[in-house]
Structures are given as C-alpha cells and as structure tokens.
Amino acid sequence: MSQGFGLYQLGEEHDALRAAVRALAEKEIAPYATEVDEAERFPAEARDALVKADFHAVHIPESYGGQGADAVSACIVIEEVARVCASSSLIPAVNKLGSQPIILSADEELKRTVLSEIAAGAGISYALSEREAGSDTASMRTRAQLDGDHWVLNGTKAWITNAGESTWYTVMAVSNPNADKPSRGISAFVVHRDDPGFSVGHKERKLGIKGSPTREIHFENCTIPANRIIGEPGTGLKTALATLDHTRPTIAAQALGIAQGALDAAVDYVRERRQFGQRIGDFQGIQFILAELAMKIEAARHLVYASAATTERGEPESGFRSAAAKTFASDVAMSVTVDAVQLFGGAGYTRDFPVERMLRDAKITQIYEGTNQILRMVMARHLLRG
Numbered sequence: 001m002s003q004g005f006g007l008y009q010l011g012e013e014h015d016a017l018r019a020a021v022r023a024l025a026e027k028e029i030a031p032y033a034t035e036v037d038e039a040e041r042f043p044a045e046a047r048d049a050l051v052k053a054d055f056h057a058v059h060i061p062e063s064y065g066g067q068g069a070d071a072v073s074a075c076i077v078i079e080e081v082a083r084v085c086a087s088s089s090l091i092p093a094v095n096k097l098g099s100q101p102i103i104l105s106a107d108e109e110l111k112r113t114v115l116s117e118i119a120a121g122a123g124i125s126y127a128l129s130e131r132e133a134g135s136d137t138a139s140m141r142t143r144a145q146l147d148g149d150h151w152v153l154n155g156t157k158a159w160i161t162n163a164g165e166s167t168w169y170t171v172m173a174v175s176n177p178n179a180d181k182p183s184r185g186i187s188a189f190v191v192h193r194d195d196p197g198f199s200v201g202h203k204e205r206k207l208g209i210k211g212s213p214t215r216e217i218h219f220e221n222c223t224i225p226a227n228r229i230i231g232e233p234g235t236g237l238k239t240a241l242a243t244l245d246h247t248r249p250t251i252a253a254q255a256l257g258i259a260q261g262a263l264d265a266a267v268d269y270v271r272e273r274r275q276f277g278q279r280i281g282d283f284q285g286i287q288f289i290l291a292e293l294a295m296k297i298e299a300a301r302h303l304v305y306a307s308a309a310t311t312e313r314g315e316p317e318s319g320f321r322s323a324a325a326k327t328f329a330s331d332v333a334m335s336v337t338v339d340a341v342q343l344f345g346g347a348g349y350t351r352d353f354p355v356e357r358m359l360r361d362a363k364i365t366q367i368y369e370g371t372n373q374i375l376r377m378v379m380a381r382h383l384l385r386g
C-alpha cells in the first residue's frame with residue numbers, strides 16, 4: 001500500500017466533518033426521526049442542533065458570517081443527516097437551494113442582508129414550481145410588476161419545501177410577459193415572510209419527508225423594495241437553473257444518506273435475526289443482496305462527491321454530472337430501501353423499524369429538483385450538443 005496517495009479519497013477535514021455531523025445526527029436528530037414522521041411535524045430539535053453547531057448552511061461564505069465550506073462538505077452534512085432523518089436533511093439542503101441564487105447573482109447589498117441572516121440561523125426556501133408549471137418551469141404565471149420603487153408580486157407558487165418555517169423566499173416570477181422567449185421574461189426576487197401580501201397555504205399530505213412542510217405560497221399584491229431583485233430583470237430563470245446545477249449534488253447526497261441508513265439498519269438486523277437455526281446474514285442469498293446494495297451505494301457516493309467537486313470548480317461538465325449524480329443516487333436510494341425492507345421480512349413492513357420510513361422518504365429524491373426523466377433529458381442534451 002502506497003502511503004500519502006491522496007487521489008480518490010477525501011481529505012482529513014472532510015473526514016472530521018463527517019465524524020462531527022454523524023455524532024450530532026445520532027445524538028440529537030435520530031431520537032426524534034420516527035416521531036417527526038408519525039406526527040408530521042417540523043424537526044425543530046434538528047434545526048436547533050444544526051444551527052447551534054453551525055451545520056445548517058455551511059456553504060455561506062465567510063464574508064457573510066458563514067463557514068465558507070466547499071460543495072463536498074455541504075453534501076457530507078446533508079448525507080449524514082439524511083442517514084438518520086431525511087426530513088431534517090432538508091434544513092441544510094433547502095438553505096443551500098434558497099440562497100444559491102443570491103450567491104450566484106445578487107448584488108452586494110442584497111447578499112449582505114440575506115446571507116448574513118441565513119448564516120445566523122434563519123431559513124430560506126426556493127420557489128420555482130407552480131401547479132401548472134412543474135417540469136415546464138418557463139410556463140409559470142406568477143407576475144412581478146415594477147411600481148415606482150417597489151415590485152408587486154401576484155400569483156401562487158406550489159410545492160415549496162419548508163414554507164412556513166423559512167424567513168426568506170427566493171421567488172421566480174414573470175416580470176416581462178412580452179419577452180421574445182418566455183424564459184427571458186422571468187426574474188428572481190427575495191421575499192421576506194413579513195412582506196405585505198405574502199402568505200403560506202396548507203400543508204401537503206405526503207408519502208414521505210413528512211417532517212418537512214411542503215406548502216403553497218401566495219402573493220396578493222405582495223410589495224417588496226425594488227432592490228430585492230436578484231440580478232438583472234429577465235435573468236431569473238437562468239439563475240434558477242444554474243442554481244440547480246449546484247444543488248442537485250445535495251439531493252444526490254440526501255438520497256445517498258437515506259440509502260446508507262437503510263443498509264446500516266439492514267446489516268444490523270440480519271446479524272441478529274435467526275431462522276432455520278442460524279443468523280439470516282449467514283445465508284448466501286442474503287449476503288448477495290447485502291453486497292449488491294453496498295456496491296450501488298459505493299458507486300453513488302463517488303458520483304455525488306465528484307459532481308459536487310465539479311460544481312465547486314465551476315467546470316462546464318457540472319450540469320451533466322449534477323444531473324447524473326442526482327438521477328443515479330436517487331435510483332440507488334429507491335432500490336436499496338425496497339431491498340432493505342425485504343431483508344427485514346414482515347418486520348420491515350411495519351413502522352416499528354426505520355426502513356419503511358426510509359423507503360417512503362427515498363421516493364421524493366427521484367422527483368424534486370428535476371424529475372429523473374427531465375434529468376435524463378438534461379444529460380442527453382449535454383451529449384448531443386456537439
């Protein structure tokens with residue numbers, strides 16, 4: 001074995017970060033995960049613990065009071081939290097999603113106002129989707145009109161993660177309905193929960209990630225100062241989509257964490273459970289399943305970190321790699337959690353063990369931040385553009 005060969009391994013800082021987040025997650029987040037799911041309540045304990053340890057938004061640059069952590073570190077935090085509670089992992093994941101448009105495109109004053117609050121513990125959501133504009137984001141109908149020194153927003157955004165818990169909302173809206181292409185008529189704004197005309201709707205009743213509220217947000221002549229626009233008018237969709245290139249690795253990390261949590265639980269179970277006079281883990285048929293799951297997780301993990309590193313370096317391949325990582329890792333999470341339930345037999349089908357929750361939680365990772373069908377289109381576009 002060659003010592004000191006650092007290629008294809010994370011550095012000591014990343015390993016130390018993982019150990020610290022894992023310890024926190026097991027002590028302060030895991031004990032509430034089952035109850036948070038059953039009661040469909042926001043994991044306030046997780047938020048408080050993550051904020052106290054400064055793990056709630058590690059990506060915020062140091063110049064705004066954050067940790068200035070790289071994209072791989074942000075993935076490690078999300079992965080380790082998701083390993084015990086996927087709902088809680090949406091706290092750091094959505095803080096990155098909501099703030100990335102500001103990091104990419106906002107002016108200095110807006111960055112200073114919002115990013116420093118996120119670093120200090122406030123939450124920020126990302127509002128792109130509408131009921132009738134999901135995959136087809138450019139067909140959105142929420143409007144923004146400039147009125148003197150204010151923008152006035154009208155419309156409804158749907159499926160907004162952590163709406164009602166967040167203080168800030170990054171919102172994409174049509175500011176020029178006569179633009180030559182609909183995508184060029186969209187601008188991005190930052191809305192505060194106390195802005196007049198802003199309100200949140202009822203909580204969606206979901207299959208999984210039940211501790212993370214998903215709500216509509218409503219704008220009825222919602223009035224915000226003119227300087228709350230992110231970048232130039234007409235650049236909002238571009239910023240929103242560039243953001244997703246940065247955040248798809250974090251959803252891939254969430255999927256990876258869920259899969260790892262399910263495998264860990266399954267390994268513990270098959271070591272103990274006895275049938276036909278022996279531990280079921282001693283049956284070769286079970287060992288083949290375990291090896292298959294671990295192999296898929298290992299492959300996903302490499303793709304997740306590689307894609308995050310690519311976005312950190314700002315390489316042109318980041319769009320492809322982010323889409324590939326999110327698609328691959330979420331498909332792995334789905335298949336691993338289904339097989340983990342199988343390894344538990346009847347017990348896996350009950351709420352007495354965490355694997356059925358993990359199975360339900362895994363499903364969303366194939367749907368949000370671009371469905372896996374849309375992401376296959378993104379990947380193909382990269383291949384075909386010549």
Ligand SMILES: Cc1cc2nc3c(=O)[nH]c(=O)nc-3n(C[C@H](O)[C@H](O)[C@H](O)COP(=O)(O)OP(=O)(O)OC[C@H]3O[C@@H](n4cnc5c(N)ncnc54)[C@H](O)[C@@H]3O)c2cc1C
Nearest residue numbers: 126127128129134135159160161214368369370371373374
């Ligand atoms: C729990 C949850 C949380 C969410 N959080 C957020 C959030 O915080 N912020 C936000 O903005 N959005 C959020 N979303 C919205 C999410 O990103 C969308 O649901 C997703 O992009 C799909 O849009 P849709 O639901 O309208 O499905 P549709 O676009 O109607 O798709 C339906 C099906 O058709 C397929 N399909 C669509 N177009 C094509 C095509 N061209 N080719 C092949 N197949 C196609 C899709 O893959 C899918 O299988 C969230 C959604 C959920 C469920």
